[in-house]
Amino acid sequence: MGKCGLFVLVALFVVLSVVSVHAQNLLVNSSFEQDAVEDGLSPGWAVYSWGGSAGWVKPWGDTYGKWVAAAGGWNAGGVTIWCQSAPCVPGKQVTFRVQARGVSGCDGWAKLVLEFYGPFTEGGGMALATAECTPVTGVFGWTPLTVTATVPELAVRVRGLAWAEGMTTGCIEFDNASLETDGAPQQVTAGQAKTMPDGSLVCLKWPVVVKDNGSSFYNTDCYVADYGHEGVIRVIGSEPVYSNNNPVWLTKGCMLCVTGTVATVDGEKVIQATDLAPSSWDGPWPKTLAMNTKAVPEGIDKKGYLVKLAGKVNSVASDYSYFYISDGSRVTGEAGTGIKVLYPLTGDVDKYPKQDDVVSAIGVCWPETVEDTTYYVLNTRSANDVAPANQGGGDHEANLLQNPGLENGPLGWFYGPSFAVEPWAWHTGSRGAAIYGWDGNAGSPLSTWFGQTITATPGATYEFRTWVKKEASFIGDVKIKLEWRDANDQPVGSDVISDALAAGPDWQEFTINGTCPAGATKVNAVFAGENVIAGGAAMFDDAVLKITAAP
Structure with missing residues (x-):
């Protein structure tokens, strides 16, 4: 056609x-x-x-x-x-x-x-x-x-x-x-816009909101970074933005469509928006260009860079709004050596990072001035931006799984037929894994799997747990497993397999435990669907695999 x-x-x-x-x-x-x-x-x-x-x-x-x-x-x-x-x-x-x-x-x-x-x-x-x-x-x-x-x-x-x-x-x-x-305003990056003369009419190329600077439902004042990290610039809009007739607040992580004129406000280059609207409410974030602030090349303004840190927590705010992390970059922070991570408590306080925990954190690097001294802080966007990296002196548990909440699709996981990451299968975040019950039938029952392989330590005791939800129309068994394997991927000892999980339409957490046998070098943490013959979906999310007892 x-x-x-x-x-x-x-x-x-x-x-x-x-x-x-x-x-x-x-x-x-x-x-x-x-x-x-x-x-x-x-x-x-x-x-x-x-x-x-x-x-x-x-x-x-x-x-x-x-x-x-x-x-x-x-x-x-x-x-x-x-x-x-x-x-x-x-x-x-x-x-x-x-x-x-x-x-x-x-x-x-x-x-x-x-x-x-x-x-x-x-x-x-x-x-x-x-x-x-x-x-x-x-x-x-x-x-x-x-x-x-x-x-x-x-x-x-x-x-x-x-x-x-x-x-x-x-x-x-x-x-x-x-x-x-034709005739559209010139499409430029934020970095290019900052070099243009005042009064230039431009359209920004795929900008993402990285920091709020006083936005509300009635006006916009924020900083945006190009997805490709080609600069950061402030965007000011004096009118409310309407989506389907309702005013909206353009928050961190939102990708925008921005047209406006270049101007200088208080010595800073900005875009005075003549048109502003959300292009995608969920980013994605600009690419991560550094593993810590020291890794950002010297001479480059670190403001607006998406940075991933990993290190030991050395102090925690009494109101759980931020903590400090020593990531090895030797950046002097407001409260000593380390970088301040803005991470407001949104859930269980027992799961908030504690002193001496080793964690990773991802967020936008931004300067903060206290008593005429400028420090770099890390602005996180959601609870998923901080994760345990290893067990420290605190109680923040060490999760051995990569991408345990499926926010990066199936990255790190292996999977079978009729099993996929879906935007409607989440327990937290925006994604989870789902078994398609409708792909099975009585004449040809479906068996499938979704798992991850981790290096194992013989004699260590492992705990594997995950959140599970099963639609009422789903007919079949769902189980979780710990499969012990040697260097040639051959079975060693007896796998740990749960009974069919008594999951229902509400999210529930299920757990199994097992000790790695001698001769095993790796363990597969697996969600499994067996004898699936009809119905809707069974869903998994927020998996944890950790060592609970050393050999």
């Missing part, structure tokens, strides 16, 4: 002529290849799903690169959209192109949609006008979808949506996207 037909949803003159040769592709990461993590976020893109559908980044590409944006569903009313926004100019043409295909018995359809917005507004219900192409249905090979429209009066931003709907089986994949127009 060639170019899709156009269908105008709101009074909008659709132009069929060729876009100007001066048109530029305003999308970032247009083929989903940038820092791709299976089932993770795709930098620059937002994905939204509802009604029994979900979207993932998958390594299924074969024509336009390794990675694709995929959408699958199990309900005819389900919808998944992959979208990205860019500035536009009234009267100019916009063309949105994406390659799409339907695979694995797909019974849904794909289409492209353009939505046009006025300043400081976003969300389908606030679009000034929309246009879409004719859907392509069922199973089909790579097909170029295209929608072209003229920007209506008062519009300053366009959002291109790759739309998948109606699937109960199979999936739709998207790749090789472009959103082209």
